[in-house]
Amino acid sequence: MPTGYTPIYRIYKGGADITGQFNDRTTQIKVELTSGAGDNDKLTIMVDDRDWCVQRPYGGESLQVWLGYLEIGLAYMGTFEIDDVTFLGKPRSIKLTGESAGMSSIQKAPTIREFDNxxxxxxxxxxxxxxxLGVAISGDLAGKxxxxxxxxVSNYxxxxxxxxxxGAVAKIQDGKLVFAKRDGGESASGIAMPTLVLLPxxxxxxQVRYTGRPGYGEVKAxxxxxxxxxxxxxxxxxGGVSNLGGGGFGGAFNIGQLFNSKEEAESAAKSKGEGLKRAECQAFFDLAKxxxxxRDQxxxxxxxxxxxxxxxxxIDKATHTYIKSTGIRSSLECKAPGDGADYAEASKEFMRPGPGEILGEYLRTHPNINPGDLSKGDIDAIVEAGDNR
Incomplete structure (x- = not known):
């Protein structure tokens, strides 16, 4: 395994590789991959405009972005619509920001309609x-x-x-409305994602921070x-431990909304309980490489x-940043599993990169692992990159 990696990126626009237009100018590419809850994947590109010779960019353009290493390959980050262009100084630079492709098309204005059964x-x-937009719904959620x-309210x-x-993750990804079980360990297509094992x-x-328990043994709806x-x-x-009728410091957390059926109320109570469990522990990990x-989730x-x-x-949020002067940095914002699961006991499949090894290298040397297992996104680019070496 190589001891060092050469960071690279690739940018496509309308199916054409335009990486060459950025290579001498890009100082930073930041991709934030989030787990829904009102947030969507975001892209920020900083371009050096020192001599004002960069052709003026405009909002509304769609860009496909990959990050990776020359010695391993590329990981697909997603397709993003540029919705904001900012000219900055000093130093002279241009900042492009965007969200997942398709996000701007979701209706934000209130709508009045009824859904019956x-x-x-x-x-x-x-x-x-x-x-x-396309639709990708995991498991049995579509039939609820x-x-x-x-x-x-608005469609959004x-x-x-x-x-x-x-208790789902809802987000726009690559022109699809994704609706997947939160903490479910599966992609939107129902593919099991092996648990990633990381060492010191x-x-x-x-930083790992524990907050006081919510003070509730159950949620009622x-x-x-x-x-x-x-x-x-x-x-x-x-947390999956029976404590009905009381417990904790304040007994039950009561959801104020009145639901239309027992099934809806049970689902809402379970989802809220899992959310309270996740809030008990938050971890922030900056990776050495x-x-x-x-990915998120x-x-x-x-x-x-x-x-x-x-x-x-x-992983609630994964932020990957290419910095021209230093390389690629990855930061992970994590929460406790909503169901209180112990993955050391519950997971049947693990990905175990060795000390100093990154997941991309592990995948390249373990062809039995399907790259599609990693996330809801398309990262088959690492296979293509390996074939072209």
Missing amino acids: KSVGDILGQFAGQTG TIPFKNQM HMIHELERMF EHFGDW AYFDKDEMVRKWVGSAI GDPWI QTLLVSGMRDGINGSYV
């Missing part, structure tokens, strides 16, 4: 169809049925309301029973460090 797949398919729903808001109700040698700086014409309550234990093959097992650091995490 529609599934999540039906609703999201209708939203996507209005904008020309909502007896009745009044929409008085409605998507994230469904995200909260069903893989890290630069780190109410629904209206149309047969008996009464309000009823259902509960979901936090930038690794753009790591990747399950992570940290080993070889002390108690309080060792353990199971889910």
Whole structure:
């Protein structure tokens, strides 16, 4: 395995490789891969405009971006629509910022409509169809049925309301509306993602912070029973440990919304409980070597460090930054698994890069691992790069 790597990137526009237009000018490329919750993947490119000879860029253009290393290959970061162009000084530079392609087409204005006995797949398919987006829904989420729903908000808001109700990740990715189970360990296409195991040698700086427990043993949600014409309550234990009827410091957390069915209420209570569990621990890991093959929602097992650091995490946000003067940097923002899972016991498949080895190198030398297992995104570029070497 090489002891050093040469950072590279690739940029396409409209199917044409325009990397050559950036090579002498790009000082930084920053990609933020997020796990929904109202956020979408973001791109920032800083261009050196020292002599004012760079052709003026405009918003509305779509760029495909790869980051990686000459000795290994490239990891696909996504397709982004440039929505903001800023000219800066001093020094003279141009900043391009954008979000996942298709994000700008999601309706942000309030809409009034009714959904009667529609599934999540039906609703999201209708939203996507209005904008020309594709749809990728994982597992059994597409078949979840909502007896009745009044929409008085924007499509964008409605998507994230469904995200909260069903404990999902909703985001726009490569022109698709992705709706996947949060912390589910699977891609939107249902492919299991092996747990990534990292050792002390893989890290630069780190911070693991524990907050006080939420003070609740369960979450309760109410629904209206149309047969008996009464309000009823259902509960979901936090962290998978039964503590119904009390526990913690404050008993149950009550969701204020009244749901239309028992199934909706149960799903909402479970989703909220998982959210409270995730909030108990937050970790920030800067990797010793930038690794753009790591994605959001990747399950992570940290080993070889002390108690309080060792353990199971889910990557909530992965930020990969190409810096011309120093190379590639990767920062991971992680949370505890919402279901309290111990991946050392629960996971049947692991990816174990050696000390000092990055995931991209591990994948290249372990052809039995399908690159599609890594994330909901398309990172088959590493296979293509390996074939072309």
